[in-house]
Amino acid sequence: MKIAVLGAGNMGLSFSKSFLKYELIKPEHLQLIVRNPSNISKISEDFPKSRISVFDEIKELDADLIIIAVKPQDFQRIAQNIPFPLKENQMILSIMAGINIEKIQTSLNHPLVVRAMPNSPTLLGMGITGYTAANGISFSQLINIERLLNSTGRSVYLENEALLDGVTALSGSGPAYFYYIIDAMIKAGIEMGIEENLSKLFVQQTMLGAYHLINNSEKSLEELIKDVASKGGTTEAALKTFEENNFKEILKQGILNAEKRAKELNR
Structure with a gap:
């Protein structure tokens, strides 16, 4: 699996470290995407074998899974200015608070969306994440997502997406x-x-x-x-x-x- 992390901040990087720690992906199959070029040198020290890219300069994204880890307040602006086309088979995993699946699908014009709400102890591999998925996500795709989430602690699947706002308030915060x-x-x-x-x-x-x-x-x-x-x-x-x-x-x-x-x- 090739993974791109859109928004390589604390949560995006903690997820990435867990994936590499448990060898769920190869370092060279991880792409970290930042908006500020000044962050590249520091991130490169922790991820020497991974690709680190600036958002505005990407013309094509070679990834099976794109993790959206930006602040929810920034999502709409970023969605409107994505410089690369999304491929039909690419999965989206959102770890933004509040933004529901329908809005992500509409904003990106892309159906394959999983929404998750982790919390900060994922930094130590001791987090808990509630997650749910859009219609059309296969069981095998969901299992792959769950394996990734479990590398950061524990995960719980919720059929009712509305409960994720409660998870955000309870465990996210x-x-x-x-x-x-x-x-x-x-x-x-x-x-x-x-x-x-x-x-x-x-x-x-x-x-x-x-x-x-x-x-x-x-x-x-x-x-x-x-x-x-x-x-x-x-x-x-x-x-x-x-x-x-x-x-x-x-x-x-x-x-x-x-x-x-x-x-x-x-x-």
Whole structure:
């Protein structure tokens, strides 16, 4: 398989590294496409055997799969100025937030589109990606796409494309929610007199341990919370403050607003 990545930014490059790491493609069969020529030298250091091209200079694209990894706000402008024709058998894999399959098909005048929503832990091969496909994509083509996506972590096929906006809000944006909470916890530690690096260590290891407990316990989240929050204790005092300030509702509303924004991007 030959793959071209249109938009060689963080996500596009992390996908590319995973493909090469697991030997799903040969380095010489990978083409990375950038808009800014000044980015070429840095990318060349990490991908010495792959082709790196400037978008405006491409007249023909020799690829079985074209991954569109540009910002959704830039897609319409790029779609209108693609300097190369799309071939009938070329597959499109979009990892843009919000832009639905129909809009991609219409903008590119091309039917073979798979839409996926990854998240930033793909950088470590620990991401999760929801994906769906247009009518006309064969089972074997979908399996090939799934193999590529699984190299970045885990993937889940969704028959209902509308759910991808929810996936965008939940897991696509999700890492930032955890970072936000972790940052607040670290700052609370500092305010209590704990040195910053030590506060960071306590919070990060607590997060890691809690993750493994969730994965290895048959208890529900409510039960796990009760295991920590004894009656009249310190945890209960914190949880009471969260409840009084509607923290859970605020967090939920923020995620719903992220989904709303994903839908707006398509319009």
